[in-house]
Amino acid sequence: MSTARSRLAEINPSPSMFTMGPANHDHEAAARCAVSVFVPLMVVLLMDRIDLAIFVSFGAFTSIYGRNLLHADRLRMQLRAGGMMLVVLTLGTLGGRAGFTEAEMPWALVSATALVAGICSVLAGLWQMRPAGSLFQIFGFAAVASVPTQPPLLDALVATVLSIGFSLAVGLSSRMFSAKARTPLSRPTLAPLTRLQKQVVWVEGSWYVIAAGLAGSLATLLGPALGMQHSQWAMALLSTVLATSAGATHVDYGQLLYDRALETIIGALVGMACVMTPRAWRRWAKKSADPAVVQREP
Template sequence: MKAVAEMFTMAPGNKDHHPALRCAIGVFVPLITLTLIGRLDLAAFASFGAFTGIYGRNEPHHLRFRSQLRAGGLMLLVILSATLIARVAPAWGLGPAGYSWLLVAATTGVAGACSVAIAYWRLRPAGSLFHIFGFAAIASIPVQPPLGEAMLTTVLTTVLCLLIGMSARVAKSHRTPWKRPSPIRHTVAERRAAWLEGGGYLVAAGLAGVLATVVGERLGFGHSYWAMVAAVVPLVGHSTRHRVRRGIQRIAGTVIGLVLMAGILWLNPAPWAMVLVIALCQFGAEMFIARQYLVAQVFVTPLALISTLLAAAVDPGLLLRDRIVETVIGAAVGVAVVVAPGLWRRLRG
């Protein structure tokens, strides 16, 4: 009963509306601009560039700038790699099935490599969830926009988020001392932990991607990268019980979020209204992500799905179905990866 109660416990706030507002503005301004100029084909590049603002949420300004600069640079590299592989893959003669497996392999590599980079830089949020999502979603866009325009959109959005992250410095009451951040030094144990964590992300994302692709080919499901994203969610946590709880919260929050998404689709909002919903969901997700993961997922689900709909024409019904199926597959794999070491030790003992 205690474990169930903890799943619905709301942690105390820590001025969460400040980073939530920064993140909402950081995604709203680029997307509404693209809507007004009729270039929603670039929406995904703006959306993932805006992930820069998620990092360094409660850090002093000099540390936040370093964190966001590194996080933004890494995301730029991930997005560039994704759009390049989507452009060159057709020349390799791969059909849809072959490209799906290539995407799983490449995304698995991104999961492990970015997790290690994030750990070495001690960025928060930890892990490579956003990089898995960004890489696979961009690489899955069937008709890629011009490369220069796509990357310019990403760079401008990243710069905007950096400026928003520093915006509070105009108010003396919110200004923190500016000094050169101390270099990050790691102990041998920390470096070992970073590589072990990267291995965990590699295994969880890879297994989820393979399983989701096999199931998808046989039963007609798509978006296997959602399973890869869900699989790494349980890897973040200070205990096995906390990690398992995150996996369950991911599924429960997704189910509720899909009900919310169905209501939004029923209203059939105009593109500008969908952009507003994205900004509101981004605000809600950042308000609760550190306090109550289940509630945060209620906002994350429509946020991710609307972003997908803006990027490409997809049957909304199939989108809702794929989301829950892939989330269950991924979360189950992630929980299995978390509990496997403990079970193995017990069996050997």
């Protein structure tokens, strides 16, 4: 890519939405993710503890991180991702028990989720985690806090820890089954972030707070008028439905589909607006010789 095209891509990222990069051992990462999610879900299903499905599902998201890294680097990244998810799910279930739910304290739920979005985004950036951002942590906290019937706390934490541990084992499994793929478990090292990179991390964290807070606020405000009952989806999951179906609460699947579609649209529109706003600012800045100088008429 030429220098001109590189600069254009920085200003206008839209074309990248319609392109796909070359394959890079994608099937291996997909297989690890599938196994990490499928096995814990089958275990809780066979145990007739579908109320724990939401906890093992989010714990299994640990396997998403460090897809093509060496084993040592992947282990460190997944340990951090798993530890972060454990803290988030613990706070989510404690928040749900304290009333941070749509029915009781919807604005507390929106505020807490936005805070989780920003903090986890900053940590993910400083730790150079891939995938970046706090998407899964947002889902995890809001979904767990919104479960109407919380399982016993110890059961939830044990299920989460075991699911995370299984994901870590799956991430290292190729060392046992393939000598060719085996890499040493030496102490990994990461290049330190520059000052500019750290500034970008904090800016992105701020945008996560704005996006999650704005989406949740709009869904909460528009919910009564539009007949929506699950505003946390706009900040947008099946695990919540699984946990709900495990209790005595009646599940209106037509309402769920309606809420999912409408509130996903709200979240997507807010997200796109937050992405396009910095782009518009950069375009304006490039057109101005010195945007910091205010021109005054004589």
